[in-house]
Amino acid sequence: MSYIEIRNIFKIFGPDPQSALELAKGGADKDEILAKTGHTVGLHDVSLSIEQGETFVVMGLSGSGKSTLIRHLNRLIDPTAGEVSFGGEDILAMDIPTLNAFRRKRLGMVFQRFGLLPHRNVMDNVAYGLEIQGTARKEREAAASKWIERVGLAGYEAKYPDQLSGGMQQRVGLARALATDPEVLLMDEAFSALDPLIRSDMQDELMKLQAELHKTIVFITHDLDEALKIGDRIAILKDGKLVQVGRPEEIVLRPADDYVQAFTRDVNRSRVLRAKSIMEPITSGESQAVNEYWPSIAANARLADILPVALANGTSMTVRDAKDTAIGTLSPQQIVEALEG
Amino acid sequence: MFPEQLNVPLGKWVNQFVDWLVVNYGAAFEAFADSLLTVLVALEQVLRGAPWWVVLIAIAAITWHASKNWKLVVGLVIAMFAIGMLGLWDKAMQTLALMIVATSLSVLIGIPVGIAMAMSNRLRAVMLPILDTMQTMPSFVYLIPALMLFGLGKVPAILATVIYAAPPVMRLTDLGIRLVDQEVLEASRSFGASRKQILFGVQLPLALPNIMAGINQTTMMSISMVVIASMIGARGLGEQVLMGIQRLDVGAGMEAGVAIVLLAVVFDRIGQAYGKRSQRSHDAEDA
Numbered sequence: 001m002s003y004i005e006i007r008n009i010f011k012i013f014g015p016d017p018q019s020a021l022e023l024a025k026g027g028a029d030k031d032e033i034l035a036k037t038g039h040t041v042g043l044h045d046v047s048l049s050i051e052q053g054e055t056f057v058v059m060g061l062s063g064s065g066k067s068t069l070i071r072h073l074n075r076l077i078d079p080t081a082g083e084v085s086f087g088g089e090d091i092l093a094m095d096i097p098t099l100n101a102f103r104r105k106r107l108g109m110v111f112q113r114f115g116l117l118p119h120r121n122v123m124d125n126v127a128y129g130l131e132i133q134g135t136a137r138k139e140r141e142a143a144a145s146k147w148i149e150r151v152g153l154a155g156y157e158a159k160y161p162d163q164l165s166g167g168m169q170q171r172v173g174l175a176r177a178l179a180t181d182p183e184v185l186l187m188d189e190a191f192s193a194l195d196p197l198i199r200s201d202m203q204d205e206l207m208k209l210q211a212e213l214h215k216t217i218v219f220i221t222h223d224l225d226e227a228l229k230i231g232d233r234i235a236i237l238k239d240g241k242l243v244q245v246g247r248p249e250e251i252v253l254r255p256a257d258d259y260v261q262a263f264t265r266d267v268n269r270s271r272v273l274r275a276k277s278i279m280e281p282i283t284s285g286e287s288q289a290v291n292e293y294w295p296s297i298a299a300n301a302r303l304a305d306i307l308p309v310a311l312a313n314g315t316s317m318t319v320r321d322a323k324d325t326a327i328g329t330l331s332p333q334q335i336v337e338a339l340e341g
Numbered sequence: 342m343f344p345e346q347l348n349v350p351l352g353k354w355v356n357q358f359v360d361w362l363v364v365n366y367g368a369a370f371e372a373f374a375d376s377l378l379t380v381l382v383a384l385e386q387v388l389r390g391a392p393w394w395v396v397l398i399a400i401a402a403i404t405w406h407a408s409k410n411w412k413l414v415v416g417l418v419i420a421m422f423a424i425g426m427l428g429l430w431d432k433a434m435q436t437l438a439l440m441i442v443a444t445s446l447s448v449l450i451g452i453p454v455g456i457a458m459a460m461s462n463r464l465r466a467v468m469l470p471i472l473d474t475m476q477t478m479p480s481f482v483y484l485i486p487a488l489m490l491f492g493l494g495k496v497p498a499i500l501a502t503v504i505y506a507a508p509p510v511m512r513l514t515d516l517g518i519r520l521v522d523q524e525v526l527e528a529s530r531s532f533g534a535s536r537k538q539i540l541f542g543v544q545l546p547l548a549l550p551n552i553m554a555g556i557n558q559t560t561m562m563s564i565s566m567v568v569i570a571s572m573i574g575a576r577g578l579g580e581q582v583l584m585g586i587q588r589l590d591v592g593a594g595m596e597a598g599v600a601i602v603l604l605a606v607v608f609d610r611i612g613q614a615y616g617k618r619s620q621r622s623h624d625a626e627d628a
Contacts, residue, residue, distance in 0.1 A: 074531050097535075104533030115528030119546045129532045180532070 001088065002049035003216060004073065004184070009046045009082035011068055011240075014039030017080045025081075030239045042068040043079070044240040052183075055210060055217040057231030059224055059263075065240040066220045070188050073218060074107050075099055086184070104133045108177030112189035114169045116161040122148060122172050123157040129180040140179075147175040151205070167198035174206070178213075187219045191226065203230055224263050228252070228272045236260055249277045269339055270303040278303075278338040279319045279328030290326050294318045299327060303335060310335055359486050367490075374496040377442070381495055385438035393430055397421055400607065408614035417610060420603045429578060429600045436567050436577035436604065439495065443502035443563045448556055451507045455514025455555075456540070465515065472508040480505050480569050488573055498570035502563045509558035517551025518544045550620040557612030564605045578604070 012020045012033075020039035023032070030041045043065045050056045060066040071077040072084055075091060084091050086106065094102060108129065116125050123141060124131075126148055130140035148157060151171040161169055170190060177185055191199045207230055210217060221227050227234045228248040235245045236256075244256035252272050255261040276299040282290070295313050297306050299321045309317065310332050319328040362370075388396065397418055404414045424433045458465045483504055487497035521544050529543045545552075571579030578597050585594025 071527075076527055076530060100533040100535055102533070103531060107531065107533075109528065109531040111524050111528055113524050115522075115524040117525060117529070117543060117547075118522075128529075132529075132532050132534050132538060186531070 003052035003087055004048075004050035004218070005083070005085045006046060006048040006050075006069075006072070007083040007085075009043050009069070009072060009084070010080045011042035011065070011072070011077065012039050012080045013042055021080055041240050043072075046082075046237070046240070046242050048235055048242070048245065050216060050218060052216050053214045054232040055219060055230055057219045057221060057227040057234045058237060059221055059227040059234055060237035061222055063239070064237040066222075066237050067188055068240075069237065070186050070218055070220050073184070073186055074103055074109060104129065104180065106183045107186060108180055108182035108184070109186040110170070110173045110177045110188065110190040112192055114161070114166075114173045114193075116169055116172055116176075118161050121158050121160050122153060122164075125161065125172055126175045126179050128176055133180065144175070144179050147179045148172075150178075150209075151175045166194050167202065170194060170202060174202075178209075182215070184216045184218065187217060189220050189222065192221065192223070199226070206230060224267060228267060236263070248272050249274060253277065268304075270307060273303045273338055275299055275301045275303075275306060275317075275319045275330055276321075276328065278334055279330045280334065281328045282326060290318050290329065291316070294329075296320050296326075297330065298322075303338065306330070306335070355486075359489055363489060370490045374491045377446075377496050377499060378494075381438060381442045381499065384441060385435060388434040388438050389431060393425055396434070404611055404614070407611050407618060410614070413610060413614065417607045420607050424600045424603050427596050427600055429581065429597060432576070432578050432581055432597075433600055433604060436564075436579065436601070439498065439502070439567065439570065439575055439577060440560070440563050440604075440608075443499045443506060443566070444556070444560050446499065447503050447507040447559045447563065448510055450503070451510035451555070451559065452514050452552065454507075455511040455552075456518065456545075458511065458515040459518035459544075468511070472511060475504050476508050480566065484569070484573055493574040495575050497573055498566075498575035501573075502566040502570060505566050506559045506562040509562065510552070510555035513551045513555030513558070514548065517548025517555075520551065521547045550616055553612065553616035553619050557609060557616060560608050560612055561605060564601060564608065567601065 010021055010024055012024065014020060014037070016037075017039060020033050020037045020041070023036065024041055024044055028036070030044070033039055033041050046065075046069060048056075058066045058069055068077060072079055075084075075094075078092070086102075089102075091099070091102065117128065120128070123144055127140040127144040130143060135143075145157070148154060151174055153168060153171055153175070156164065156168065161172065164172065170193075173190070177187075191202050194202060203226060206217075219227075219230060228251070231248055233245065233247055234251050236243045236251070236259075238259055244251060244260050246254075249272060251260065252264050252267060252269060255264050275297050279299075294315055294317050295309050296318045297309060297320070299319050306317070310330075314332065316329050316331040318326050319330055321327050400421055401414050401418050404417050405411070408414070424430060454468070458468050480501055484497065484501050487500045491497040491500065525543060525547070526539065529539050534542065567575070567577055567579035568582045569579070571577065571583045578601050581597035582594050582601070585591065585597060
């Protein structure tokens with residue numbers, strides 16, 4: 001069983017969700033249920049398994065239910081039907097004090113418009129989670145200082161949120177979420193409100209942090225490029241239904257339907273695809289296929305990094321794994337085909 | 342003519358109800374009136390007993406604390422001084438005492454009710470028409486039952502003032518809490534804050550500018566009640582206005598009117614300064 005299990009979640013908004021639930025379970029879609037009952041379907045039979053330590057991205061356009069979905073993980077929203085569990089613990093069965101204790105100790109959340117407390121300075125915002133837990137002032141300020149420095153805001157402790165730029169405010173949001181040392185980081189369109197350059201910086205920063213911290217991150221976005229960049233796995237939602245779940249390359253190479261295909265069309269494939277997913281694999285006893293004059297490339301190298309090598313040599317290349325064993329070959333022709341899609 | 346057989350004897354019912362209250366709960370009302378009167382009389386004695394310059398220094402200190410603006414301090418001290426020059430100092434202190442007690446009572450009742458209204462849509466739906474009624478009903482109408490329950494004097498004046506002046510602080514407390522950014526609330530819930538932690542740590546601090554505006558309005562409305570309150574025997578500046586009306590003494594009425602305006606200006610400016618401070622508390626710290 002995975003760390004976070006979401007099973008058959010339905011969320012229906014309206015005065016009498018149970019009545020519309022039967023229709024939804026019977027297979028009626030969002031528009032049909034809205035026309036018949038006036039209820040809006042937020043999530044339609046969504047099941048996901050999220051592993052400990054992975055960065056799991058949920059991608060969808062506005063109205064797809066992605067923000068509703070992430071709010072089920074800390075029960076800011078309760079489902080109409082379905083199950084949510086963390087490490088085998090059913091969070092829907094928790095009473096309010098248990099739920100609050102669970103939120104305090106195990107979850108951190110980052111919001112699109114930051115959700116900072118405007119009447120508190122950076123220090124008190126970052127220390128907020130610890131304050132809620134009842135940690136003594138000295139201790140929580142020490143922890144907060146560490147995270148403020150970590151996100152690059154040392155010296156800004158006494159500033160208030162409205163005195164900071166958007167990017168800096170979101171660094172405060174990130175530090176606040178990390179200060180309680182949670183197992184799970186929920187990020188709701190955390191970088192969507194930022195300028196493109198700052199967004200890219202924050203993505204890099206998050207990946208750097210994650211490489212050390214190994215949190216379980218659930219990241220919501222409407223931007224496929226962002227999803228492909230930071231996600232270990234990606235789930236795509238449309239109209240409250242799950243369309244596809246897979247690794248970035250699977251999404252790009254094998255889109256589940258026209259909807260996903262349309263998304264992936266404009267993606268820069270050279271930044272997503274890796275050597276090992278498009279190479280010609282060598283089966284054992286076939287080592288003669290490798291020419292010793294071919295340049296070697298790493299199995300995990302992205303196409304963008306391979307292209308210069310390919311252009312400089314004009315020959316095929318040998319793909320080698322971490323142990324330097326030749327596991328495949330890659331010809332310029334294969335690269336061209338992969339880029340064309 | 343409207344058919345008489347359709348008349349509803351609302352007046353008779355209200356009379357019966359008030360009679361019933363007086364007969365059954367007279368003692369309780371009296372005890373409540375006594376305790377309120379004790380507070381008011383003590384405050385009045387302090388204000389009237391203190392030398393005038395002590396009161397001026399107190400006003401100056403409060404203004405400075407609220408605004409950190411010496412021009413405002415000088416202006417408000419001059420306004421209070423002018424009241425003294427009109428020969429109405431003692432009466433102004435009586436009015437001030439009445440106003441402070443009525444405003445405090447309004448705020449004490451108003452903020453919790455406002456919080457409850459923000460928490461419950463149902464309570465809000467019930468309260469809004471009641472508040473509208475409290476504000477639009479001519480104040481003379483509820484002076485009558487207040488008189489019957491508490492007799493002539495200061496206590497019914499305070500109660501009538503509270504009924505008239507409490508709605509703004511209730512409305513603005515409710516509004517202020519409802520206007521708090523949903524994402525900030527979600528953030529605080531997502532960190533596991535309890536309802537109490539959310540109320541005192543997030544909702545009330547962020548609603549404070551609106552609550553302060555409500556308190557300011559409540560203060561203004563309680564000043565505007567002093568003339569009416571004087572008709573049922575509350576002393577003070579209103580009494581002077583009433584005397585001006587009765588004796589057709591335009592000058593005396595005008596003097597008292599000016600004094601009431603000055604008093605209102607002083608409290609309005611102090612209230613606004615506190616409101617601004619609650620809004621931008623950190624700018625002051627930076628400066």
